[in-house]
Amino acid sequence: MTLAKKLIKAVALFLPFVLALVGFNLYADPANLFNKQYEQNVAQIMAQGKNATNLKNMDDRLLQQNYAVLAQTPTTLVLGPSRGMQLSRALTGQEQLYNAGVTGADLRDMVSFFKLYESLGKTPQNVIVVIEPWLTGEESLNTRAYTKGYEEFCAEIGQKPLKTQTDFFERYVQLFSFTYFQSSVAFLQSGGAAQRMPDATSDYYTKGDMRRADGSYCYNEAFREASQEKRDEEAQNCIIKTPAVIDSFVTSGKALELQFDAFVAYMQQKGVKVALMIPPINPIYYDYMVQNSRFENILATEQFYTATAEKYGLTVFGSYNPHALGLTTADFYDGLHCTDTALAKFYPQDLFKS
Secondary structure (H helix, E strand, C coil): CCHHHHHHHHHHHHHHHHHHHHHHHHHHCCCCCCCCHHHHHHHHHHHCCCEEECCCCCCHHHHHHHHHHHCCCCCEEEECCHHHCCCCHHHHCCCCEEECCCCCCCHHHHHHHHHHHHHCCCCCCEEEEECCCCCCCHHHCCCCCCCHHHHHHHHHHCCCCCCCCCCHHHHHHHHHCHHHHHHHHHHHHCCHHHHCCCEEECCCCCCCCEECCCCCEECCHHHHCCCHHHHHHHHHHHHHCCCHHHHCCCCCCHHHHHHHHHHHHHHHHCCCEEEEEECCCCHHHHHHHHCCHHHHHHHHHHHHHHHHHHHHCCEEEECCCCHHHCCCHHHECCCCCECHHHHHHHCCCCCCCC
16 A cells, blocks of 8 residues: 555544544634624623623623624724723713723724724714723733724825734634533523523623623632732732733833823814723732832833823823722732722712713
């Protein structure tokens, strides 16, 4: 038997196994990598004025794209990462606020979602931009970012867009992954398929993770009600293992600084009132960062944002420094995320009301 025939025979014997593996992973899909109906269902629940709870493995960027099509024009739009996703209508007192925050958002996400609402004829009157220390760090750009509107924006202002590789290839590799197969088996054995869809509720707090009708995020009960010891341990874990977005930050990139400046100017030219929110860091982790020179550049970015706010006459509230806001470790769930009650302590209730 020739070598070619041996290879063909080997492939023929192996191919059914590969096809079965791919088919099973695609059917079970425990991480919702391919089940795009999930995000559509969440968006429909929210558009109907209900809160979507018991969320699992959701692509929140896809959710926001789906919801924008269904949404009414928000008076105030929140753009930013998870540390701002607790800004809600109840907390702010703004009845037509919508929080379009997504996990790990960077500037490209923010620009893209603003441009999406604009393209749909739903430009908001006000925008709250939630700032992260690593927002202008080119090395910290998120591979999951939604960049369509950002690329269009850069073309309009004559600047080169900054991109990183997408997770498209990584997603489809999972179809051939035996590890994902094991997760698929466990998912089906646990009855996960029967819980594939989120639940609609009017409750403001629930046991599971929830996205409210106003876009704000409610953490699951176990996370919200963890003991102070557990919360402090989570903050200490940031010291033991630096979060990736902080660890990858080298210095604030001039290109991203120029694009952020241009984005603020662009929104103002459209008649939008803009405010900046700078979320605080847990005192345990913040004090450690202040005492270590490796974090000097990332903490210094606050000066850039406050200077930008002064340049354009923006309201800026919050600070990386929790002590400046009168916050303690009890005001944080972990090293980076403060509670909604803590956020209410420094949110300006008269924002956009003049």
